[in-house]
Amino acid sequence: MNRISNCSRREFCKTGALLGGGLVLGFYLPEKLAGAAAEGPFIPNAFIRIKRDETVTIIINKSEMGQGVYTALPMLVAEELEADWQKIRIEAAPVDPAYNHTQWGIQGTGGSTSVRTSWEQLSRAGAAARIMLEKAAAAIWQEDAGSCRAEKGFVVHRDGSRRLSFGELAEKAAQLEVPQQVALKQPGDCKVLGTPQKRLDTPDKTNGKAIYGIDVMLPGLLTAVVARPPVFGGTVKGFDDSWARKVPGVKAVVQIDRGVAVVADHFPAAERGRRALKIGWDLGALARLDSNVQLQQYRQMAEKPGTVAAKRGDFAAALAGAARKIEADYHFPYLAHAPMEPLNCVADVRPDRCEIWVGTQLQTIDRDKAAAITGLPPEKVILHTTFLGCGFGRRAVADSHFVSEAVQIAKAMKAPVKVIWTREDDIRGGYYRPAACSVFAAGLGADGLPVALRQRIVCQSIVKGTPFEGGLLKNGIDETAVEGAADSPYEITDFLVEYHEAPAGVPVLWWRSVGHSHTAFAKECFIDELAHAARQDPYAYRRKLLANHPRQLGVLDLAARKAGWGQPGTAGAFHGIAVHESFGSHVAQVAEVSVTKKGSIKVHRVVCAVDCGRLVNPDTIEAQMESAIVFGLSAALHGQITFKGGRVQQSNFDNYRILGMDEMPQVEVYLVKSDEPPGGIGEPGVPPLAPAVANAFFAASGLRLRTLPMTPEAIKAAIRMV
Amino acid sequence: MISLNINNKNYQVEVEEDVPLLWVIREYVRLTGTKFGCGIGECGSCTVHLDGEATPSCQITAKEAEGRKITTIEGLGDDHPVQLAWIEAEVPQCGYCQSGQIMQAAALLAANPHPGDDDIDHAMRGNSCRCGTYQRIRRAIHQAAEKSGQGGKS
Numbered sequence: 001m002n003r004i005s006n007c008s009r010r011e012f013c014k015t016g017a018l019l020g021g022g023l024v025l026g027f028y029l030p031e032k033l034a035g036a037a038a039e040g041p042f043i044p045n046a047f048i049r050i051k052r053d054e055t056v057t058i059i060i061n062k063s064e065m066g067q068g069v070y071t072a073l074p075m076l077v078a079e080e081l082e083a084d085w086q087k088i089r090i091e092a093a094p095v096d097p098a099y100n101h102t103q104w105g106i107q108g109t110g111g112s113t114s115v116r117t118s119w120e121q122l123s124r125a126g127a128a129a130r131i132m133l134e135k136a137a138a139a140i141w142q143e144d145a146g147s148c149r150a151e152k153g154f155v156v157h158r159d160g161s162r163r164l165s166f167g168e169l170a171e172k173a174a175q176l177e178v179p180q181q182v183a184l185k186q187p188g189d190c191k192v193l194g195t196p197q198k199r200l201d202t203p204d205k206t207n208g209k210a211i212y213g214i215d216v217m218l219p220g221l222l223t224a225v226v227a228r229p230p231v232f233g234g235t236v237k238g239f240d241d242s243w244a245r246k247v248p249g250v251k252a253v254v255q256i257d258r259g260v261a262v263v264a265d266h267f268p269a270a271e272r273g274r275r276a277l278k279i280g281w282d283l284g285a286l287a288r289l290d291s292n293v294q295l296q297q298y299r300q301m302a303e304k305p306g307t308v309a310a311k312r313g314d315f316a317a318a319l320a321g322a323a324r325k326i327e328a329d330y331h332f333p334y335l336a337h338a339p340m341e342p343l344n345c346v347a348d349v350r351p352d353r354c355e356i357w358v359g360t361q362l363q364t365i366d367r368d369k370a371a372a373i374t375g376l377p378p379e380k381v382i383l384h385t386t387f388l389g390c391g392f393g394r395r396a397v398a399d400s401h402f403v404s405e406a407v408q409i410a411k412a413m414k415a416p417v418k419v420i421w422t423r424e425d426d427i428r429g430g431y432y433r434p435a436a437c438s439v440f441a442a443g444l445g446a447d448g449l450p451v452a453l454r455q456r457i458v459c460q461s462i463v464k465g466t467p468f469e470g471g472l473l474k475n476g477i478d479e480t481a482v483e484g485a486a487d488s489p490y491e492i493t494d495f496l497v498e499y500h501e502a503p504a505g506v507p508v509l510w511w512r513s514v515g516h517s518h519t520a521f522a523k524e525c526f527i528d529e530l531a532h533a534a535r536q537d538p539y540a541y542r543r544k545l546l547a548n549h550p551r552q553l554g555v556l557d558l559a560a561r562k563a564g565w566g567q568p569g570t571a572g573a574f575h576g577i578a579v580h581e582s583f584g585s586h587v588a589q590v591a592e593v594s595v596t597k598k599g600s601i602k603v604h605r606v607v608c609a610v611d612c613g614r615l616v617n618p619d620t621i622e623a624q625m626e627s628a629i630v631f632g633l634s635a636a637l638h639g640q641i642t643f644k645g646g647r648v649q650q651s652n653f654d655n656y657r658i659l660g661m662d663e664m665p666q667v668e669v670y671l672v673k674s675d676e677p678p679g680g681i682g683e684p685g686v687p688p689l690a691p692a693v694a695n696a697f698f699a700a701s702g703l704r705l706r707t708l709p710m711t712p713e714a715i716k717a718a719i720r721m722v
Numbered sequence: 723m724i725s726l727n728i729n730n731k732n733y734q735v736e737v738e739e740d741v742p743l744l745w746v747i748r749e750y751v752r753l754t755g756t757k758f759g760c761g762i763g764e765c766g767s768c769t770v771h772l773d774g775e776a777t778p779s780c781q782i783t784a785k786e787a788e789g790r791k792i793t794t795i796e797g798l799g800d801d802h803p804v805q806l807a808w809i810e811a812e813v814p815q816c817g818y819c820q821s822g823q824i825m826q827a828a829a830l831l832a833a834n835p836h837p838g839d840d841d842i843d844h845a846m847r848g849n850s851c852r853c854g855t856y857q858r859i860r861r862a863i864h865q866a867a868e869k870s871g872q873g874g875k876s
């Protein structure tokens with residue numbers, strides 16, 4: 001049974017079949033269907049469609065990239081609708097204001113916001129539909145609506161003698177007014193929410209049927225690869241494509257804004273054509289960029305006061321009076337998202353319309369970009385959201401570059417074109433988690449607790465010059481650079497966080513957990529340093545500083561208890577702990593670590609406690625924590641993008657390693673029961689992982705690693721420093 | 723012209739001999755369940771069976787695959803014990819790597835119906851999952867082993 005139609009129409013990718021007449025996709029266009037209501041389907045709002053055949057289709061305006069929205073969002077609707085979960089189908093939404101993010105004003109997925117910001121909207125949509133179905137039954141039976149109640153896909157009468165299915169009621173319900181006021185269930189009355197539900201997209205993801213952007217096939221589809229500048233900011237001076245054009249299968253060579261595209265019948269020919277291109281590049285200002293030099297620059301910038309991002313009391317005075325002073329600086333490399341599915345986009349540009357198939361996180365922005373390139377009005381640009389083979393933020397780009405490339409090439413070719421990025425294109429393609437530096441100075445009081453703390457953060461701005469600037473750049477401070485630091489919950493009376501914006505150039509972007517990916521490491525390792533300096537247990541030390549933060553304490557205690565904090569770890573391993581709040585959720589992790597004979601870090605076990613408020617699908621929350629731990633560990637142990645001579649030194653998974661099965665620790669996830677408002681789950685598991693591991697490594701070795709990643713070379717360097 | 727036997731069907735494909743099998747499967751035969759992840763044999767997303775053996779299809783040419791029995795995820799069907807175990811354990815997240823994971827696991831279980839954790843680590847080590855589903859993959863392989871009546875050990 002297929003319960004999902006995004007692009008997964010069978011005929012669409014059938015073996016070798018010649019496809020005629022384009023695609024028929026199960027997309028729902030609100031304005032078209034509004035007029036069709038009388039013919040049967042019951043469409044109370046943009047999110048629900050109930051047909052006579054009993055199918056309940058829920059239209060999803062978020063992108064499924066593994067985080068489980070194609071199941072969690074339908075659960076929100078189904079709970080209030082009282083639908084039969086077995087009858088639920090889902091469809092990817094088209095681009096339409098009806099599907100805008102409730103806070104962003106555009107359609108998009110990110111910031112671990114989907115459940116949080118859709119909860120009320122979708123619950124209300126479900127409740128309104130249920131009320132209409134109940135009223136429809138009441139009208140048919142000529143009974144009072146109060147005596148009719150929906151349950152599991154039927155409306156039943158109180159006396160138990162009559163019932164009508166949602167399908168049978170659809171036509172009647174479609175004629176009723178949509179109620180404006182609806183009451184939502186109390187948490188205790190929920191049957192679906194908070195109970196593990198099977199993901200709706202699992203079957204298609206085990207048999208090869210799920211369609212990702214890269215799988216989209218169209219009649220006459222051409223494949224393109226793009227030669228982009230070897231240095232960020234470089235431009236094409238000139239090129240010779242005479243050899244490239246001779247490669248069998250190559251159809252054309254097209255210059256676009258970001259480079260030179262080779263268009264061919266198939267990917268291998270396009271690749272070969274690209275290798276045969278001779279391009280003269282103007283390398284631009286970053287031709288000498290060197291990561292080692294940049295690290296020194298960042299360190300120097302931090303010598304001076306920056307823009308104040310958070311301030312309490314008088315840091316300088318408190319430091320002067322402190323019994324003991326401690327300083328430390330932390331360094332973070334650029335990181336690539338490396339989504340498993342390399343970036344790609346299919347575009348078909350016709351004189352009167354443009355169609356796009358893409359796994360994107362920012363539909364409206366991408367559509368508008370395509371409209372600008374083609375000169376078509378936005379409503380003539382149809383964007384189909386496919387499954388995403390990972391997102392992590394990489395598919396949420398304000399400049400729509402991977403969509404823009406495809407649209408430009410398709411426009412030039414007057415034929416449908418799929419642009420595929422190779423893994424090398426991806427690793428060297430920029431839009432990284434920015435490199436960063438955090439420099440601390442702190443003073444301890446006689447009791448060993450911090451009385452003064454200053455943190456200076458040096459980091460490029462992600463949002464400057466993008467449409468997100470208005471919301472996230474305030475008084476010269478990019479919130480994504482200081483989040484997790486400026487709002488640190490540790491109670492330190494004289495506290496100061498300053499920000500230096502590092503020079504722009506290398507394209508940077510949100511990378512799963514964004515600023516928290518470095519600020520949590522700095523905050524949680526440095527607090528560990530202070531605890532050790534004060535000769536106190538780092539868990540107990542944190543507890544003292546978080547006394548007024550019950551949710552932080554809750555996860556901290558739970559993780560410590562489940563991990564057996566204070567007792568020896570399994571197989572002689574050592575414990576490290578970290579706790580962090582991000583995206584509305586609190587996560588604590590304890591890592592169990594040993595050092596191998598070869599001098600590398602082995603993580604045996606990670607115990608994770610999470611308080612993300614009200615739960616939707618507990619199994620998905622667990623899965624997201626497991627996922628975040630692996631993602632965090634890949635970066636902590638292996639992840640770095642470095643530059644030499646302006647060029648990225650990494651290229652593929654052989655030198656930009658991601659964690660493998662043989663490095664996978666045992667992960668245990670514990671959920672705190674909570675009636676707090678829902679928090680995010682896609683990102684909050686990432687930030688505490690790396691500091692928990694580094695703190696455990698310190699416990700094991702007495703060595704403090706302040707530069708990521710924690711490779712054997714970094715460990716050797718730390719030993720030399722001692 | 724190259725003739726390939728994929729999922730028990732014969733295909734005549736007009737393609738240059740040194741084109742990687744992966745792209746023939748995806749773009750010429752249009753079986754898109756087999757995925758491209760790295761192109762250098764590092765991620766396992768492109769894993770297929772060649773005469774029953776799990777092989778990264780980006781690392782062999784169309785010519786080399788001639789005359790051999792090629793099985794892709796589509797050829798495994800919908801109810802192979804490994805697929806059922808994957809559904810039971812809710813393994814996939816984004817799902818992109820999972821065709822390769824499942825093909826690798828199916829080959830492992832065919833060769834070793836009683837894999838321990840070390841056997842699993844060894845066999846699955848070349849199959850990357852950026853979503854980090856490893857723990858569930860391990861669980862699902864043990865489940866599949868148990869379901870097949872052989873009983874897994876960990």
Ligand code: FES
Pocket residue numbers: 757758759760761762763764765766767768769778779780781
């Ligand atoms: S694509 Fe073949 S191993 Fe990665």
Ligand code: FES
Pocket residue numbers: 066340389390814815816817818819820850851852853854855
């Ligand atoms: S499930 Fe997403 S890469 Fe494995």
